[in-house]
Amino acid sequence: MRIVLLGAPGSGKGTQAQRLQTKYGVPQVSSGDLLRDAVARGTELGKQAKSVMDAGQLVSDDIVLGLIRERLSRPDAANGFILDGFPRNSEQANALNALLEELGQPLDAVLLLDVRNETLMQRLAGRRVCPKCGTVYNVHTLPEGVTSCEKDGTELYQRPDDKEEVIGKRLAVYDQQTKPLIEHYSKLGLLRKVAGEGELEEVSERMEAAALAKPVPASKVKLTKSSPKSSKPATKSSARASAAKSAKPAAVKKGAAKKGAAKKGAAKKGAKVGKKAPAKTPAKSKSSAKSSTKSKAAAKQRSAAKGKAPRKTPATKGTLSRKSSKRPAARGASKKPASKAAGRKARAKK
Template identity: 50%
Template sequence: MRLVLVGPPGAGKGTQAAFIADRFGVPKISTGDIFRANVSQGTPLGQEAKKYMDAGDLVPDEVTIAMVRDRLAQDDAAEGFLLDGFPRNVHQAAVLDDILTELGARLDVVLELAVDDEEVVRRLSGRRTCRSCGHVWHLEFDPPSAEGVCDACGGELFQRDDDRAETVRHRLHVYAEQTAPLVGYYGERGLVEEVDALGPVAEVTERAVAALERAAGRVAPEA
Protein backbone atom coordinates (compact mmCIF):
# COMPACT_ATOMS: atom_id res chain seq x y z
CA MET A 1 0.00 0.00 0.00
CA ARG A 2 1.18 3.49 -0.89
CA LEU A 3 -0.41 6.11 1.32
CA VAL A 4 -0.12 9.71 2.44
CA LEU A 5 -1.04 10.76 5.97
CA VAL A 6 -2.49 14.24 6.45
CA GLY A 7 -3.92 16.13 9.40
CA PRO A 8 -3.33 19.29 11.42
CA PRO A 9 -0.55 19.63 13.98
CA GLY A 10 -1.55 17.78 17.13
CA ALA A 11 -3.72 15.24 15.29
CA GLY A 12 -1.37 12.41 16.28
CA LYS A 13 0.16 11.78 12.84
CA GLY A 14 3.55 10.71 14.16
CA THR A 15 2.07 8.21 16.60
CA GLN A 16 -0.39 6.76 14.10
CA ALA A 17 2.20 6.67 11.30
CA ALA A 18 4.38 4.29 13.31
CA PHE A 19 1.49 1.93 14.11
CA ILE A 20 0.09 1.96 10.57
CA ALA A 21 3.45 1.44 8.86
CA ASP A 22 4.10 -1.56 11.12
CA ARG A 23 0.61 -2.97 10.55
CA PHE A 24 0.91 -2.84 6.75
CA GLY A 25 4.62 -3.69 6.58
CA VAL A 26 5.69 -0.54 4.74
CA PRO A 27 8.42 2.00 5.57
CA LYS A 28 7.36 5.20 7.34
CA ILE A 29 8.88 8.07 5.41
CA SER A 30 8.81 11.54 6.95
CA THR A 31 10.56 14.66 5.73
CA GLY A 32 12.20 15.04 9.14
CA ASP A 33 13.69 11.55 8.93
CA ILE A 34 14.86 12.19 5.35
CA PHE A 35 16.52 15.47 6.33
CA ARG A 36 18.31 13.91 9.30
CA ALA A 37 19.49 10.92 7.27
CA ASN A 38 20.89 13.07 4.46
CA VAL A 39 22.55 15.51 6.84
CA SER A 40 24.11 12.78 9.01
CA GLN A 41 25.37 10.92 5.92
CA GLY A 42 26.76 14.12 4.42
CA THR A 43 25.05 13.62 1.07
CA PRO A 44 25.12 16.55 -1.40
CA LEU A 45 21.41 17.13 -0.74
CA GLY A 46 22.05 16.93 3.00
CA GLN A 47 24.80 19.52 2.79
CA GLU A 48 22.51 21.79 0.80
CA ALA A 49 19.64 21.38 3.29
CA LYS A 50 21.96 21.95 6.27
CA LYS A 51 22.86 25.43 5.00
CA TYR A 52 19.22 26.48 5.27
CA MET A 53 18.58 24.64 8.53
CA ASP A 54 21.64 26.21 10.19
CA ALA A 55 20.41 29.63 9.13
CA GLY A 56 16.97 28.91 10.57
CA ASP A 57 15.34 29.03 7.14
CA LEU A 58 12.91 26.60 5.54
CA VAL A 59 14.50 24.06 3.22
CA PRO A 60 13.41 25.00 -0.33
CA ASP A 61 10.85 22.86 -2.12
CA GLU A 62 13.32 21.70 -4.76
CA VAL A 63 15.70 20.26 -2.14
CA THR A 64 12.88 18.57 -0.20
CA ILE A 65 11.44 17.13 -3.41
CA ALA A 66 14.82 15.79 -4.54
CA MET A 67 15.26 14.03 -1.18
CA VAL A 68 11.78 12.50 -1.38
CA ARG A 69 12.40 11.33 -4.95
CA ASP A 70 15.63 9.59 -3.86
CA ARG A 71 13.95 7.99 -0.85
CA LEU A 72 10.97 6.62 -2.79
CA ALA A 73 13.34 5.06 -5.33
CA GLN A 74 14.97 2.90 -2.63
CA ASP A 75 14.26 -0.83 -2.65
CA ASP A 76 12.29 -0.95 0.62
CA ALA A 77 9.68 1.47 -0.80
CA ALA A 78 9.13 -0.50 -4.02
CA GLU A 79 6.04 -2.31 -2.72
CA GLY A 80 4.61 0.46 -0.57
CA PHE A 81 5.25 3.34 1.83
CA LEU A 82 3.63 5.75 4.25
CA LEU A 83 4.44 9.42 3.65
CA ASP A 84 4.14 11.72 6.68
CA GLY A 85 4.84 15.42 6.19
CA PHE A 86 4.94 15.31 2.41
CA PRO A 87 3.27 16.66 0.38
CA ARG A 88 2.57 19.84 2.35
CA ASN A 89 0.80 21.69 -0.45
CA VAL A 90 -0.91 21.08 -3.78
CA HIS A 91 2.25 21.91 -5.75
CA GLN A 92 4.16 19.20 -3.90
CA ALA A 93 1.24 16.80 -4.44
CA ALA A 94 1.44 17.34 -8.21
CA VAL A 95 5.20 16.71 -8.09
CA LEU A 96 4.59 13.52 -6.08
CA ASP A 97 2.25 12.36 -8.85
CA ASP A 98 5.07 12.88 -11.35
CA ILE A 99 7.60 11.04 -9.14
CA LEU A 100 5.30 8.03 -8.79
CA THR A 101 4.64 8.00 -12.54
CA GLU A 102 8.41 7.92 -13.12
CA LEU A 103 8.62 4.96 -10.74
CA GLY A 104 5.72 3.17 -12.40
CA ALA A 105 3.65 3.42 -9.22
CA ARG A 106 0.54 5.21 -7.99
CA LEU A 107 -0.90 6.48 -4.73
CA ASP A 108 -3.53 4.19 -3.20
CA VAL A 109 -5.04 6.26 -0.39
CA VAL A 110 -4.78 9.52 1.56
CA LEU A 111 -5.64 9.09 5.24
CA GLU A 112 -6.91 12.27 6.87
CA LEU A 113 -6.80 12.43 10.67
CA ALA A 114 -9.62 14.83 11.50
CA VAL A 115 -9.68 16.88 14.70
CA ASP A 116 -11.12 20.33 15.40
CA ASP A 117 -8.95 23.35 16.13
CA GLU A 118 -9.92 23.77 19.79
CA GLU A 119 -8.98 20.15 20.52
CA VAL A 120 -5.59 20.71 18.88
CA VAL A 121 -5.00 23.82 21.04
CA ARG A 122 -6.03 21.82 24.13
CA ARG A 123 -3.68 18.97 23.25
CA LEU A 124 -0.62 21.02 22.40
CA SER A 125 -0.87 23.95 24.82
CA GLY A 126 -1.10 21.55 27.77
CA ARG A 127 2.26 19.96 27.05
CA ARG A 128 5.22 20.58 29.35
CA THR A 129 8.76 19.41 28.58
CA CYS A 130 11.53 18.57 31.05
CA ARG A 131 14.64 20.72 30.62
CA SER A 132 16.82 17.88 31.90
CA CYS A 133 15.61 14.61 30.37
CA GLY A 134 13.26 15.88 27.65
CA HIS A 135 10.26 13.86 28.84
CA VAL A 136 6.96 15.42 27.78
CA TRP A 137 4.07 15.62 30.26
CA HIS A 138 0.56 16.97 29.79
CA LEU A 139 -1.25 19.05 32.37
CA GLU A 140 -4.55 17.26 31.68
CA PHE A 141 -3.80 13.86 30.13
CA ASP A 142 -0.53 12.92 31.88
CA PRO A 143 0.20 15.43 34.66
CA PRO A 144 3.34 15.30 36.81
CA SER A 145 2.86 14.63 40.54
CA ALA A 146 4.16 18.07 41.46
CA GLU A 147 3.49 21.13 39.34
CA GLY A 148 6.52 22.16 37.29
CA VAL A 149 8.64 19.16 38.33
CA CYS A 150 9.45 16.10 36.21
CA ASP A 151 8.53 12.81 37.89
CA ALA A 152 11.20 11.01 35.88
CA CYS A 153 14.25 13.02 36.91
CA GLY A 154 13.18 15.96 39.07
CA GLY A 155 14.02 18.45 36.35
CA GLU A 156 12.20 21.70 35.65
CA LEU A 157 9.22 21.56 33.30
CA PHE A 158 8.63 24.33 30.78
CA GLN A 159 6.31 25.12 27.87
CA ARG A 160 7.99 25.13 24.48
CA ASP A 161 7.31 28.17 22.30
CA ASP A 162 5.76 25.83 19.70
CA ASP A 163 3.22 24.69 22.31
CA ARG A 164 1.95 28.14 23.33
CA ALA A 165 -1.72 28.62 22.41
CA GLU A 166 -1.08 31.60 20.14
CA THR A 167 1.66 29.71 18.28
CA VAL A 168 -0.57 26.65 17.89
CA ARG A 169 -3.34 28.81 16.42
CA HIS A 170 -0.88 30.29 13.94
CA ARG A 171 0.27 26.80 12.92
CA LEU A 172 -3.36 25.81 12.40
CA HIS A 173 -3.88 28.87 10.20
CA VAL A 174 -0.86 27.93 8.09
CA TYR A 175 -2.15 24.34 7.84
CA ALA A 176 -5.59 25.54 6.71
CA GLU A 177 -4.05 27.75 4.02
CA GLN A 178 -1.33 25.47 2.70
CA THR A 179 -2.00 21.82 3.53
CA ALA A 180 -5.76 21.37 4.04
CA PRO A 181 -6.41 21.95 0.27
CA LEU A 182 -4.78 18.53 -0.28
CA VAL A 183 -8.01 16.93 0.93
CA GLY A 184 -9.89 18.50 -1.98
CA TYR A 185 -7.09 17.73 -4.45
CA TYR A 186 -7.05 14.04 -3.58
CA GLY A 187 -10.76 13.87 -2.79
CA GLU A 188 -11.60 14.59 -6.42
CA ARG A 189 -9.84 11.32 -7.24
CA GLY A 190 -11.65 9.37 -4.55
CA LEU A 191 -8.46 8.73 -2.57
CA VAL A 192 -9.35 10.30 0.79
CA GLU A 193 -10.36 8.30 3.86
CA GLU A 194 -11.28 10.52 6.83
CA VAL A 195 -10.72 9.17 10.33
CA ASP A 196 -11.93 10.75 13.57
CA ALA A 197 -8.73 11.39 15.56
CA LEU A 198 -10.50 11.98 18.88
CA GLY A 199 -10.21 9.40 21.64
CA PRO A 200 -7.58 6.97 22.93
CA VAL A 201 -4.65 6.23 20.62
CA ALA A 202 -5.61 2.54 20.26
CA GLU A 203 -9.15 3.44 19.17
CA VAL A 204 -7.90 5.92 16.58
CA THR A 205 -5.50 3.26 15.28
CA GLU A 206 -8.39 0.78 14.94
CA ARG A 207 -10.41 3.31 12.93
CA ALA A 208 -7.41 4.11 10.73
CA VAL A 209 -6.64 0.45 10.01
CA ALA A 210 -10.31 -0.25 9.20
CA ALA A 211 -10.39 2.71 6.80
CA LEU A 212 -7.20 1.58 5.08
CA GLU A 213 -8.45 -1.98 4.75
CA ARG A 214 -11.62 -0.64 3.12
CA ALA A 215 -9.48 1.40 0.75
CA ALA A 216 -7.27 -1.60 -0.02
CA GLY A 217 -10.34 -3.55 -1.05
CA ARG A 218 -11.13 -0.88 -3.65
CA VAL A 219 -7.63 -0.76 -5.13
CA ALA A 220 -7.40 -2.78 -8.32
CA PRO A 221 -4.16 -4.69 -8.99
CA GLU A 222 -1.64 -2.65 -10.97
CA ALA A 223 -1.22 -3.57 -14.61
Protein backbone atom coordinates in the same frame (compact mmCIF):
# COMPACT_ATOMS: atom_id res chain seq x y z
CA MET B 1 0.08 -0.08 1.28
CA ARG B 2 1.02 3.21 -0.39
CA ILE B 3 -0.71 5.98 1.52
CA VAL B 4 -0.38 9.66 2.44
CA LEU B 5 -1.38 10.99 5.87
CA LEU B 6 -3.04 14.42 5.95
CA GLY B 7 -3.82 16.50 9.01
CA ALA B 8 -2.89 19.64 10.89
CA PRO B 9 0.26 19.73 13.04
CA GLY B 10 -0.48 17.77 16.21
CA SER B 11 -3.26 15.65 14.69
CA GLY B 12 -1.31 12.45 15.41
CA LYS B 13 -0.03 11.57 11.95
CA GLY B 14 3.40 10.51 13.25
CA THR B 15 2.00 8.29 16.01
CA GLN B 16 -0.45 6.52 13.71
CA ALA B 17 2.19 6.09 11.00
CA GLN B 18 4.48 4.34 13.49
CA ARG B 19 1.73 1.93 14.51
CA LEU B 20 0.92 1.05 10.89
CA GLN B 21 4.61 0.61 10.17
CA THR B 22 5.06 -1.82 13.06
CA LYS B 23 2.05 -3.93 12.07
CA TYR B 24 2.46 -4.05 8.27
CA GLY B 25 6.22 -3.66 7.84
CA VAL B 26 6.10 -0.66 5.49
CA PRO B 27 8.34 2.32 6.35
CA GLN B 28 7.09 5.63 7.65
CA VAL B 29 8.51 8.37 5.45
CA SER B 30 8.21 11.61 7.37
CA SER B 31 9.36 14.72 5.60
CA GLY B 32 10.03 16.31 9.00
CA ASP B 33 12.21 13.39 10.11
CA LEU B 34 14.09 13.46 6.82
CA LEU B 35 14.76 17.17 7.20
CA ARG B 36 15.81 16.89 10.85
CA ASP B 37 18.14 14.06 9.96
CA ALA B 38 19.70 16.22 7.25
CA VAL B 39 20.07 19.09 9.74
CA ALA B 40 21.63 16.79 12.35
CA ARG B 41 24.16 15.49 9.82
CA GLY B 42 24.96 19.06 8.76
CA THR B 43 24.43 18.57 5.05
CA GLU B 44 24.02 21.52 2.74
CA LEU B 45 20.31 20.86 2.43
CA GLY B 46 20.11 20.47 6.20
CA LYS B 47 21.64 23.92 6.79
CA GLN B 48 19.19 25.54 4.40
CA ALA B 49 16.26 23.76 5.98
CA LYS B 50 17.24 24.65 9.57
CA SER B 51 16.65 28.36 9.28
CA VAL B 52 13.27 27.79 7.59
CA MET B 53 12.07 25.23 10.16
CA ASP B 54 13.05 27.41 13.13
CA ALA B 55 10.84 30.18 11.72
CA GLY B 56 7.88 27.81 11.39
CA GLN B 57 7.82 28.01 7.58
CA LEU B 58 7.68 25.28 4.93
CA VAL B 59 10.85 24.01 3.30
CA SER B 60 11.15 24.29 -0.50
CA ASP B 61 9.67 21.49 -2.61
CA ASP B 62 12.94 20.65 -4.32
CA ILE B 63 14.66 19.83 -1.05
CA VAL B 64 11.82 17.65 0.24
CA LEU B 65 11.26 15.81 -3.04
CA GLY B 66 14.96 15.01 -3.29
CA LEU B 67 14.93 13.49 0.20
CA ILE B 68 11.73 11.50 -0.54
CA ARG B 69 13.12 10.13 -3.80
CA GLU B 70 16.20 8.87 -2.01
CA ARG B 71 14.14 7.29 0.79
CA LEU B 72 11.67 5.45 -1.47
CA SER B 73 14.54 3.98 -3.47
CA ARG B 74 15.61 1.86 -0.51
CA PRO B 75 14.68 -1.86 -0.45
CA ASP B 76 12.36 -1.62 2.58
CA ALA B 77 10.00 0.66 0.62
CA ALA B 78 9.50 -1.81 -2.22
CA ASN B 79 6.22 -3.12 -0.71
CA GLY B 80 4.80 0.28 0.15
CA PHE B 81 5.25 3.38 2.30
CA ILE B 82 3.44 5.78 4.61
CA LEU B 83 4.09 9.40 3.68
CA ASP B 84 3.72 11.72 6.69
CA GLY B 85 3.85 15.51 6.37
CA PHE B 86 4.12 15.69 2.60
CA PRO B 87 2.54 17.01 0.41
CA ARG B 88 1.31 20.21 2.08
CA ASN B 89 -0.13 22.08 -0.91
CA SER B 90 -1.51 21.40 -4.40
CA GLU B 91 1.80 22.05 -6.16
CA GLN B 92 3.58 19.52 -3.95
CA ALA B 93 0.76 17.03 -4.55
CA ASN B 94 1.21 17.29 -8.33
CA ALA B 95 4.99 17.00 -7.98
CA LEU B 96 4.65 13.95 -5.71
CA ASN B 97 2.25 12.30 -8.16
CA ALA B 98 4.76 12.72 -10.96
CA LEU B 99 7.54 11.29 -8.80
CA LEU B 100 5.48 8.23 -7.77
CA GLU B 101 4.44 7.58 -11.36
CA GLU B 102 8.09 7.67 -12.33
CA LEU B 103 8.94 5.18 -9.56
CA GLY B 104 5.95 2.97 -10.46
CA GLN B 105 4.39 3.33 -7.00
CA PRO B 106 1.10 5.27 -7.31
CA LEU B 107 -0.94 6.09 -4.21
CA ASP B 108 -3.64 3.76 -2.88
CA ALA B 109 -5.28 6.18 -0.42
CA VAL B 110 -4.99 9.51 1.40
CA LEU B 111 -6.06 9.44 5.06
CA LEU B 112 -7.18 12.69 6.70
CA LEU B 113 -6.98 12.86 10.51
CA ASP B 114 -9.69 15.28 11.64
CA VAL B 115 -8.92 17.03 14.97
CA ARG B 116 -10.27 20.24 16.54
CA ASN B 117 -8.00 23.30 16.94
CA GLU B 118 -8.31 23.27 20.75
CA THR B 119 -6.99 19.72 20.86
CA LEU B 120 -4.19 20.60 18.43
CA MET B 121 -2.91 23.43 20.62
CA GLN B 122 -2.84 21.19 23.70
CA ARG B 123 -1.03 18.40 21.90
CA LEU B 124 1.59 20.61 20.26
CA ALA B 125 2.45 22.69 23.31
CA GLY B 126 2.83 19.57 25.45
CA ARG B 127 4.65 17.39 22.91
CA ARG B 128 8.08 16.00 23.79
CA VAL B 129 10.29 13.86 21.55
CA CYS B 130 13.08 11.37 22.15
CA PRO B 131 16.08 12.57 20.10
CA LYS B 132 17.47 9.04 19.84
CA CYS B 133 14.53 6.86 18.71
CA GLY B 134 12.03 9.56 17.70
CA THR B 135 9.25 8.35 20.03
CA VAL B 136 6.69 11.10 20.69
CA TYR B 137 5.28 11.78 24.16
CA ASN B 138 3.02 14.43 25.70
CA VAL B 139 3.44 16.05 29.11
CA HIS B 140 -0.32 15.80 29.68
CA THR B 141 -0.21 11.99 29.54
CA LEU B 142 3.26 11.30 31.01
CA PRO B 143 3.46 10.27 34.68
CA GLU B 144 4.39 13.12 36.98
CA GLY B 145 8.13 13.74 37.11
CA VAL B 146 8.97 11.56 34.05
CA THR B 147 11.16 13.44 31.52
CA SER B 148 13.03 10.63 29.73
CA CYS B 149 12.20 8.03 27.07
CA GLU B 150 10.88 4.78 28.49
CA LYS B 151 12.64 2.79 25.73
CA ASP B 152 16.22 4.00 26.04
CA GLY B 153 16.20 6.49 28.91
CA THR B 154 17.20 9.45 26.71
CA GLU B 155 16.12 12.87 27.95
CA LEU B 156 13.09 14.18 26.05
CA TYR B 157 13.13 17.58 24.41
CA GLN B 158 10.66 20.07 22.93
CA ARG B 159 11.07 20.78 19.24
CA PRO B 160 11.55 24.44 18.32
CA ASP B 161 8.44 24.40 16.11
CA ASP B 162 6.34 23.12 19.07
CA LYS B 163 6.71 26.33 21.04
CA GLU B 164 3.56 28.39 21.45
CA GLU B 165 4.78 31.37 19.43
CA VAL B 166 5.46 29.10 16.46
CA ILE B 167 2.35 26.88 16.76
CA GLY B 168 -0.01 29.69 15.73
CA LYS B 169 2.01 30.32 12.57
CA ARG B 170 2.08 26.61 11.69
CA LEU B 171 -1.69 26.27 12.03
CA ALA B 172 -2.24 29.39 9.93
CA VAL B 173 0.02 27.99 7.19
CA TYR B 174 -1.90 24.70 7.28
CA ASP B 175 -5.25 26.47 6.88
CA GLN B 176 -4.04 28.50 3.92
CA GLN B 177 -2.01 25.94 1.99
CA THR B 178 -2.81 22.39 3.08
CA LYS B 179 -6.60 22.38 3.45
CA PRO B 180 -7.12 22.70 -0.34
CA LEU B 181 -5.59 19.21 -0.61
CA ILE B 182 -8.81 17.81 0.83
CA GLU B 183 -10.74 18.81 -2.27
CA HIS B 184 -7.81 17.86 -4.51
CA TYR B 185 -7.69 14.24 -3.32
CA SER B 186 -11.48 14.01 -3.03
CA LYS B 187 -11.78 14.62 -6.77
CA LEU B 188 -9.27 11.83 -7.36
CA GLY B 189 -11.32 9.43 -5.22
CA LEU B 190 -8.42 8.85 -2.80
CA LEU B 191 -9.47 10.80 0.32
CA ARG B 192 -10.73 8.96 3.42
CA LYS B 193 -11.62 11.01 6.49
CA VAL B 194 -10.77 9.55 9.91
CA ALA B 195 -11.84 10.95 13.30
CA GLY B 196 -8.54 11.72 15.04
CA GLU B 197 -9.81 12.24 18.61
CA GLY B 198 -10.42 9.57 21.21
CA GLU B 199 -8.46 6.69 22.66
CA LEU B 200 -5.26 5.78 20.83
CA GLU B 201 -6.42 2.24 20.04
CA GLU B 202 -9.75 3.46 18.68
CA VAL B 203 -8.06 5.94 16.35
CA SER B 204 -5.61 3.25 15.22
CA GLU B 205 -8.48 0.89 14.36
CA ARG B 206 -10.13 3.60 12.27
CA MET B 207 -6.86 4.35 10.51
CA GLU B 208 -6.24 0.70 9.72
CA ALA B 209 -9.75 0.17 8.36
CA ALA B 210 -9.41 3.25 6.13
CA ALA B 211 -5.94 2.24 4.90
CA LEU B 212 -7.05 -1.27 3.91
CA ALA B 213 -10.31 -0.23 2.27
CA LYS B 214 -10.60 -0.97 -1.42
CA PRO B 215 -9.75 2.15 -3.47
CA VAL B 216 -12.46 3.75 -5.61
CA PRO B 217 -11.49 4.56 -9.23
CA ALA B 218 -11.41 8.29 -9.90
CA SER B 219 -13.68 7.84 -12.92
CA LYS B 220 -16.50 6.63 -10.65
CA VAL B 221 -16.29 9.47 -8.15
CA LYS B 222 -18.87 12.25 -8.47
CA LEU B 223 -19.01 15.22 -6.12
CA THR B 224 -22.56 16.49 -5.58
CA LYS B 225 -24.09 18.99 -3.21
CA SER B 226 -25.77 17.40 -0.21
CA SER B 227 -29.56 17.79 -0.11
CA PRO B 228 -31.57 18.52 3.08
CA LYS B 229 -33.11 15.09 2.94
CA SER B 230 -30.52 12.37 2.55
CA SER B 231 -31.49 9.40 0.41
CA LYS B 232 -29.75 6.15 0.19
CA PRO B 233 -28.50 5.34 -3.31
CA ALA B 234 -30.29 2.51 -4.88
CA THR B 235 -28.24 -0.58 -5.56
CA LYS B 236 -29.01 -3.35 -8.00
CA SER B 237 -30.24 -5.60 -5.19
CA SER B 238 -32.51 -2.92 -3.71
CA ALA B 239 -33.86 -2.06 -7.18
CA ARG B 240 -34.69 -5.71 -7.79
CA ALA B 241 -36.30 -5.99 -4.37
CA SER B 242 -38.46 -2.92 -4.95
CA ALA B 243 -39.41 -4.16 -8.43
CA ALA B 244 -40.43 -7.52 -6.98
CA LYS B 245 -42.38 -5.78 -4.25
CA SER B 246 -44.30 -3.64 -6.72
CA ALA B 247 -44.88 -6.57 -9.07
CA LYS B 248 -46.32 -8.79 -6.34
CA PRO B 249 -49.53 -6.80 -5.73
CA ALA B 250 -50.04 -6.50 -9.46
CA ALA B 251 -49.76 -10.25 -9.80
CA VAL B 252 -52.22 -10.76 -6.97
CA LYS B 253 -54.66 -8.32 -8.54
CA LYS B 254 -54.29 -10.03 -11.89
CA GLY B 255 -54.93 -13.45 -10.31
CA ALA B 256 -57.93 -12.10 -8.45
CA ALA B 257 -59.31 -10.64 -11.68
CA LYS B 258 -58.90 -13.99 -13.43
CA LYS B 259 -60.60 -15.76 -10.54
CA GLY B 260 -63.48 -13.27 -10.60
CA ALA B 261 -63.85 -13.70 -14.34
CA ALA B 262 -64.00 -17.49 -13.90
CA LYS B 263 -66.73 -17.13 -11.28
CA LYS B 264 -68.68 -14.80 -13.57
CA GLY B 265 -68.42 -17.26 -16.43
CA ALA B 266 -69.63 -20.09 -14.21
CA ALA B 267 -72.59 -17.97 -13.13
CA LYS B 268 -73.55 -17.30 -16.74
CA LYS B 269 -73.27 -20.98 -17.57
CA GLY B 270 -75.49 -21.89 -14.64
CA ALA B 271 -78.03 -19.29 -15.67
CA LYS B 272 -78.33 -20.86 -19.11
CA VAL B 273 -78.96 -24.33 -17.69
CA GLY B 274 -81.37 -23.39 -14.91
CA LYS B 275 -84.31 -21.01 -14.76
CA LYS B 276 -83.36 -17.41 -14.28
CA ALA B 277 -84.98 -16.00 -11.17
CA PRO B 278 -86.57 -12.57 -11.59
CA ALA B 279 -84.84 -9.77 -9.79
CA LYS B 280 -88.13 -8.07 -8.88
CA THR B 281 -91.69 -9.41 -8.58
CA PRO B 282 -93.77 -7.72 -11.27
CA ALA B 283 -96.97 -5.97 -10.32
CA LYS B 284 -100.23 -7.88 -11.00
CA SER B 285 -102.20 -6.96 -14.10
CA LYS B 286 -105.67 -5.34 -13.97
CA SER B 287 -107.46 -8.51 -15.07
CA SER B 288 -105.86 -10.63 -12.40
CA ALA B 289 -106.66 -7.92 -9.88
CA LYS B 290 -110.35 -7.95 -10.93
CA SER B 291 -110.66 -11.73 -10.67
CA SER B 292 -109.00 -11.67 -7.29
CA THR B 293 -111.45 -9.05 -5.98
CA LYS B 294 -114.41 -10.94 -7.42
CA SER B 295 -113.40 -14.14 -5.65
CA LYS B 296 -112.97 -12.24 -2.40
CA ALA B 297 -116.42 -10.64 -2.77
CA ALA B 298 -118.02 -14.07 -3.44
CA ALA B 299 -116.34 -15.44 -0.34
CA LYS B 300 -117.81 -12.60 1.66
CA GLN B 301 -121.34 -13.32 0.30
CA ARG B 302 -121.09 -17.00 1.20
CA SER B 303 -119.84 -16.17 4.64
CA ALA B 304 -122.70 -13.71 5.16
CA ALA B 305 -125.25 -16.33 4.08
CA LYS B 306 -123.90 -18.82 6.60
CA GLY B 307 -123.99 -16.19 9.38
CA LYS B 308 -120.27 -15.82 9.72
CA ALA B 309 -118.52 -12.46 9.69
CA PRO B 310 -116.22 -12.04 6.81
CA ARG B 311 -112.54 -12.26 7.66
CA LYS B 312 -110.74 -8.98 7.25
CA THR B 313 -107.69 -8.94 5.09
CA PRO B 314 -104.70 -7.12 6.65
CA ALA B 315 -103.97 -3.79 5.06
CA THR B 316 -100.35 -4.78 4.50
CA LYS B 317 -101.26 -7.97 2.62
CA GLY B 318 -101.46 -7.87 -1.16
CA THR B 319 -99.76 -5.82 -3.74
CA LEU B 320 -102.63 -3.47 -4.77
CA SER B 321 -103.25 -0.09 -3.16
CA ARG B 322 -106.32 0.57 -1.01
CA LYS B 323 -107.98 2.77 -3.65
CA SER B 324 -107.64 0.26 -6.45
CA SER B 325 -108.89 -2.66 -4.31
CA LYS B 326 -112.17 -0.98 -3.28
CA ARG B 327 -113.40 -0.07 -6.76
CA PRO B 328 -113.33 -3.59 -8.30
CA ALA B 329 -114.86 -5.10 -5.17
CA ALA B 330 -117.98 -2.88 -5.44
CA ARG B 331 -118.57 -3.90 -9.03
CA GLY B 332 -118.22 -7.59 -8.29
CA ALA B 333 -120.57 -7.42 -5.29
CA SER B 334 -123.41 -5.81 -7.25
CA LYS B 335 -123.28 -8.01 -10.29
CA LYS B 336 -122.72 -11.54 -8.99
CA PRO B 337 -125.45 -11.75 -6.36
CA ALA B 338 -128.02 -10.33 -8.85
CA SER B 339 -127.26 -13.03 -11.35
CA LYS B 340 -127.66 -15.74 -8.72
CA ALA B 341 -131.10 -14.42 -7.65
CA ALA B 342 -132.33 -14.36 -11.27
CA GLY B 343 -131.27 -17.95 -11.65
CA ARG B 344 -133.25 -19.08 -8.64
CA LYS B 345 -136.47 -17.40 -9.90
CA ALA B 346 -136.13 -19.08 -13.26
CA ARG B 347 -135.75 -22.50 -11.62
CA ALA B 348 -138.81 -21.86 -9.41
CA LYS B 349 -141.08 -21.02 -12.41
CA LYS B 350 -140.12 -24.26 -14.04
